[in-house]
Amino acid sequence: MTVALKATPLNTVHREMGARMVDFGGWDMPLHYGSQLEEHHRVRRDCGMFDVSHMLVIDVRGGDSRALLSYLLANNVDRLQRPGKALYSCLLNPAGGVRDDLIVYFLGQDWFRLVVNAATAEEDYAWLTAQRDLRAPGVTLAARRDLAIVAVQGPHARARVGQALPESAAVAGGLAYFSAICVGNTMLARTGYTGEDGFEILLPAAEAVALWLRLRELGVAAAGLAARDTLRLEAGMNLYGQDMDESTTPFETGLAWTVDLQAARDFDGKSALQNARPLRHALGLVSIDRGVMRRHQKVTTAHGDGEITSGGFGPTLARSLALARVPLAVKPGDEVEAEGRGRGLRARVVRPPFVRHGKVLITI
Amino acid sequence: MTTPANLKYTKSHEWVKQEADGTVTVGITHHAQEMLGDLVFVETPAVGRRLKQGEQCAVAESVKAAGDVYAPLSGEVIAANAELADTPEKINADAYTAWMYRLKPDDPGELAGLLDAAAYQAIAKAEKH
Numbered sequence: 067m068t069v070a071l072k073a074t075p076l077n078t079v080h081r082e083m084g085a086r087m088v089d090f091g092g093w094d095m096p097l098h099y100g101s102q103l104e105e106h107h108r109v110r111r112d113c114g115m116f117d118v119s120h121m122l123v124i125d126v127r128g129g130d131s132r133a134l135l136s137y138l139l140a141n142n143v144d145r146l147q148r149p150g151k152a153l154y155s156c157l158l159n160p161a162g163g164v165r166d167d168l169i170v171y172f173l174g175q176d177w178f179r180l181v182v183n184a185a186t187a188e189e190d191y192a193w194l195t196a197q198r199d200l201r202a203p204g205v206t207l208a209a210r211r212d213l214a215i216v217a218v219q220g221p222h223a224r225a226r227v228g229q230a231l232p233e234s235a236a237v238a239g240g241l242a243y244f245s246a247i248c249v250g251n252t253m254l255a256r257t258g259y260t261g262e263d264g265f266e267i268l269l270p271a272a273e274a275v276a277l278w279l280r281l282r283e284l285g286v287a288a289a290g291l292a293a294r295d296t297l298r299l300e301a302g303m304n305l306y307g308q309d310m311d312e313s314t315t316p317f318e319t320g321l322a323w324t325v326d327l328q329a330a331r332d333f334d335g336k337s338a339l340q341n342a343r344p345l346r347h348a349l350g351l352v353s354i355d356r357g358v359m360r361r362h363q364k365v366t367t368a369h370g371d372g373e374i375t376s377g378g379f380g381p382t383l384a385r386s387l388a389l390a391r392v393p394l395a396v397k398p399g400d401e402v403e404a405e406g407r408g409r410g411l412r413a414r415v416v417r418p419p420f421v422r423h424g425k426v427l428i429t430i
Numbered sequence: 431m432t433t434p435a436n437l438k439y440t441k442s443h444e445w446v447k448q449e450a451d452g453t454v455t456v457g458i459t460h461h462a463q464e465m466l467g468d469l470v471f472v473e474t475p476a477v478g479r480r481l482k483q484g485e486q487c488a489v490a491e492s493v494k495a496a497g498d499v500y501a502p503l504s505g506e507v508i509a510a511n512a513e514l515a516d517t518p519e520k521i522n523a524d525a526y527t528a529w530m531y532r533l534k535p536d537d538p539g540e541l542a543g544l545l546d547a548a549a550y551q552a553i554a555k556a557e558k559h
Contacts, residue, residue: 098467101468102468292467356471357491358491360496378493379470379493
């Protein structure tokens with residue numbers, strides 16, 4: 067028996083462009099279009115575009131939507147006062163474990179928009195629906211599978227989007243980081259998952275192909291999930307399901323800054339986090355020796371063992387890098403050893419991000 | 431890309447070229463580099479090392495995975511392609527010219543046990559589907 071993979075509105079275009087397609091959480095997605103290294107460099111140095119329509123957009127509307135999200139999200143939606151502002155947050159379980167990470171946009175009076183991971187989308191939606199029924203029955207939830215998402219990232223991304231969507235970009239020109247604006251049916255958000263400037267564009271599925279082809283004509287390189295992974299890793303960003311999951315609290319995965327324990331409000335997972343005494347924290351590793359650190363490898367430190375949660379080769383660093391969960395006593399500057407293939411690989415502990423806006427931020 | 435008919439192959443995706451002087455040159459196949467994706471490190475065996483047929487002796491590491499390279503024949507390593515240390519992408523560009531190492535086989539008769547192009551192509555094709 068074969069299970070049919072889900073396809074984004076750009077699926078045919080990816081295939082026509084010769085992409086190597088993979089099953090990514092049940093979606094038929096482009097891994098690369100020839101060379102993931104080249105795609106990575108294009109994003110750091112110029113501009114690349116990603117089809118991320120597999121992520122789910124959920125609109126939350128109604129008078130109680132703020133109160134509902136205030137209880138469900140670990141970060142505080144009360145930080146979103148001006149329409150267009152965005153916030154990164156975890157969705158926690160009662161034990162303080164991470165159900166998912168997401169971006170919430172405040173789009174207008176009684177209107178919030180969530181963008182959640184593809185692999186967790188169905189569970190998230192079911193969970194939100196159950197919580198809505200329980201706590202705020204007047205709130206409406208809409209899974210927006212009618213929208214596509216194209217991320218345009220890189221130092222020249224804003225200029226290219228300006229050329230591709232002149233009427234929207236005129237409005238979005240002065241958009242601050244981590245903000246969004248809706249122009250007609252299209253939302254432009256100055257967010258991303260690469261450590262570079264750029265936009266994530268949410269638009270009607272029927273318009274996705276035209277936008278993609280227009281960007282391509284303007285010289286924007288198509289980039290696949292493989293480049294997306296090396297870019298986010300260099301940017302020190304977590305990948306859900308890999309760097310954290312339901313058994314991990316935000317404190318153990320470098321996301322303490324996204325948890326608001328100060329405000330009086332209660333939220334799902336709060337009491338568990340207040341009582342949490344994490345023994346490990348997440349830091350970055352950069353290899354000293356030649357070789358590539360990989361996920362699940364053991365990390366030997368002077369203070370006990372840790373584990374690599376994401377590892378790989380950083381094309382901008384031209385070295386291997388990793389995110390690792392290590393004992394609390396391990397600090398940036400320490401030298402540790404990742405369990406290699408037959409021999410250990412020496413690595414330096416650093417504080418992520420490794421690369422931002424095309425620049426290497428760490429020294430070995 | 432076609433599988434050159436003048437080479438021999440292994441199930442573990444090495445190609446073997448018989449040289450006129452009785453030595454053999456070894457590399458990894460086009461199919462192997464395609465499965466690995468962009469290569470970032472290549473580790474070749476030390477010159478002078480004695481290898482047994484099937485012994486793991488080199489590594490081709492890509493952004494996404496590490497591939498072990500095995501000795502197609504028993505013998506002594508007489509040369510290694512030092513160029514690959516700085517330009518592993520040469521294997522991606524043309525797997526059949528970017529050789530990894532040369533061997534002086536102990537028993538040239540072992541060559542007869544390797545796969546020909548058609549047999550290897552069938553294996554590579556089966557893996558793709």
